[in-house]
Amino acid sequence: MGSGHLRDRAAIAGVGYTPFSANSGVSTLTLAVDAILAALDDAGLTVGDVDALATHRVGDSTPPWVVAPALGVPEVTWYLDQFGGGSVSHSVVGQAAMAVAAGIATTVVCYRAVNARSEFRMGGTGRGPAPVFDVQYQAPYGLLAPSQQFAMYARAHMIAYGTTHEQFGHIAVNQRANAAKNDRALKREPITLDDYLASRWIAEPLRLLDCCLETDGACAVVVTSVERARHLPRPPVLISGAVWGGGDSFLSGTGTDFTVSEAARVAPRLYAMAGAGPADIDVAEIYDCFSYSVLVQLEDYGFCPKGEGGPYVASGATALGGTLPVNTHGGFLSEGYVHGLNHVAEAVSQLRGTAGDRQVPGAEVALSTAQPGYVLAGTSALILRADR
C-alpha cells in the first residue's frame, strides 16, 4: 500500500461549534445537532447533503445512529461510532477521509459532543471508569484520572531529561496568551509563570494550570472530496496526511521507556503520507489534555531532539511569532476541551487565513494531533494543507 494513497483525496469544507461552557443545560444530542448544523452552514451545505456521520465516545455521548434521525438525514451510507477518548479524535477525521476516498460516502460530518463538566467528568465523578482491562491494576491505588496518568509520565520525563516545572509552565502561559485573542475561549485572562507556580497541585508534578478545562460543548467538521470542496464557498483545507495506530501501553508488557509517546511511532508514517516534514509545518495544534502532552509531542513529531522539549518551549519558539506557533486558540488548557476536534477546527481557521488576531501569517501546512497514547495505547494525527 502506498502511503500516499490517501493524500489530498478529501478536504474539510466546514467547521462548526457550540458555545463552550461549564454547563450547557442541554443533552449531548442537542450539542451534536447544533455543532453539525453550524458546520454544514459554514460549508454551504444542508442536512440533505449528509450521507455519513462519524464520532468517538467513551460512554459519554450520543451515537451517529441517534444523531442522524434527530437531524433528519435522509439516508446514512456509512457511519463510525468509535470507542475511545482523545487518542482517537483525529482518527475519526482520517477515517472519514478514507470513506470519501473509497467512494462510500460523499459528505461526512465528524462530531464530538460532550457535557464533560456538568455530566461526565473524566476526573471520576458522574460515571465509572472506562471498561478497559488496565483499570483493575490502577484504581485500587487511587490511580484513575487522566491527570494522574500524565503526571506519572511527566515525572518520568523530568527524571530522564531534567525537564522542569517552569518549562511546563511556559506551555500554560503561552496558550493563555493565545486564548486572550480568541472570543470562544473559556479562559482569557493572561497568566504569568508565577501564577502558574502558585496554582495548586492536582497530581504532583502537575498543577491545576497544567490541566485542560473540563468543558461542555461540541465541535463538528465536514469532510468531502477535494473536487466537491472546490465548488463550495469556503477555501478547501486538504487532508494531506492522516494516521492512527500505536502499539505499546504502560501495561502492554512491551514498552520500557515511557518518555517516548506513541506519537514517535506514527510520525514517520504521517509525514511520509503528507510528503512533508517537521520543517514544513507552519502551525501545530497539539493535543494538550495536560501541558506535558504538548512537550512530549513536540519531541516525538520531530520539532526538537528527544529530551529537549523543555528548553524548546521555554525558548519562545511555540509562541505566536515564534518558529512554530502551537495551540493558537489556547488549546484545551484555555479555549476548552472537546477531545480534539477543536484542534482540527482551529487548524482549518489558520489555513483559511481567518484566525483574526491570532492568525499565523501565510500558514499553509498545519499539524493537528490527538492524545499521544498514554491512557489508551495508540494515537492519531492529521496534516492539513491550504489548497493554494
Next chain:
Amino acid sequence: MSAPPRPRPWPDRDSAPWWEAVRRHELLLQRCGHCGTPRFPPRAVCNRCRSRESGWVPAMGTGRVYSWIVNHHAFMPAMAAEVPFAVLMVRLDDADDLFMYGNLVAAGVADLVPGLPVEAVFADVLGDDGEGFTLVQWRPRRRTP
C-alpha cells in the same frame, strides 16, 4: 479508626488467578510455556510467540521506582481522607518491560528518589463493596543486593 474502603479491582477471566494469589499473599507472574517470556498483566496468549501454554511462577518481589505521583486532589471519595498520597510505577527486577503500580508504604514521599529499590508487601484492605481484598504495595528495600 480503620482505613476507609478502597475501590476494589474487577478481575477478568485472565487475571482472576493472579488476584487470587495476591489474596494468599503470593506475587506471581505468568511465564510463557513455549518461549519462556514472563508477562504481566495476565493474558491467555503470549504476545511474543502466540503460545497458549503458560504457568505461574513467583515474581522476585523486588523492583525499582520508575516514576511516581503525589496525588493531592481527591478524585475518589473513598480515598479523600488519604490525600496527599503517592502512587508508584515500579519496574520489576524480573524484566525491563514489566511494571506494576502501588502505593508507598513504610516511608514518606520525601524518601522517593528515581530508581529507589523497593520490595512488594501485601495489604489486606476493605473494598468498597464491603468485602476484603488484598493489594500489592511497595516499601523501600531494606537491603540492596
